[in-house]
Amino acid sequence: MIQNKAVSKIKFFIFSLFLSVIFTGCGPSEEKIAQAQDAYTALTQLHNQVVEAHGLIDDNSLDKELVALAQQVKQIETYHLNELKDEEIDTLLQTMDDLTKSYEEYLNTIKTIREEETAAILTEIPLTLLNNTEMTFQTLALYSKDSVSHEADVLEDTSGFVPGQYLAGLVIYRDVSHTPWILKLENAEGASYEVQLPVNTYGEDGVSLTLTYDSEQNEIKCS
Secondary structure, three states: OOOOOOOOOOOOOOOOHHHHHHOOOOOOOHHHHHHHHHHHHHHHHHHHHHHHHHOOOOOOOOHHHHHHHHHHHHHHOOOOHHHOOHHHHHHHHHHHHHHHHHHHHHHHHHHHHHHHHHHOOOEEEEEEEEEOOOOOEEEEEEEEOOOHHHOOEOOOOOOOEOOOOEEEEEEEEEOOOOOOEEEEEEEOOOOEEEEEEOHHHOOOOOEEEEEEEEOOOOEEEEO
C-alpha cells in the first residue's frame, strides 16, 4: 500500500508464499495451477518493485491509483485455485496480466518523475584533466554510473589526448544521491580503462585531476 509521502508512505510489500500454499492442491489441471502461481509471483515482485521506486520520489500524485492497484493484488489472495475450473483460472490469469501491464506503466511513470526530480537539483562541477601518463588516449567518456547509455566520446574529431596535455571545459554533475561518475578511456593500442570519480568530494568551483598509470595494477588513477 502506498500513501501520500507527506503523511508517510507505507511500504506495502506483498509476498507470494501465502498464495503458493493456496495454489497447491487438486482440482484444475496442474498446468493451469503452475501458470497462475508463476503469474502471481511475477505480479507481486513487480508490485514490490513499484513500491520501492515510488518511495524514492517526492511526487504523491500516483498515491491513490497505486493504493487501489495494491488492493486488487491483495484480492487475488482470496482465490483458491483448487475450487476453480480451468476457464475461471484463465479469467484470473487475464486479470493478473492486466494488473501487470498497469504496474509496468506506473513504473515507467515513476522513473520519469524521478529523473525530473533529480535533474532539477543537479550540481554542476567543472572538470579539468591532465594526462600525466605516457599514453595517448583516443576516446574519453564521462557519464553518471547510473546512466551508461548516455556516454559520449569527448575526443571525437580530435587527434587524441596526448601525454602532458590539459583537457579543460569538461563538466560532471552531482545529484542528491552523490552517484559516482565514470571516466572511461581507451588508448591508441585499444586498451580500455575506467576510473570512478567520487563527486561527493568535489566542490562547485570545480576540480583538476591528474591521470597517472599504475603499471603494477594496470590501472589509470586520478588524483
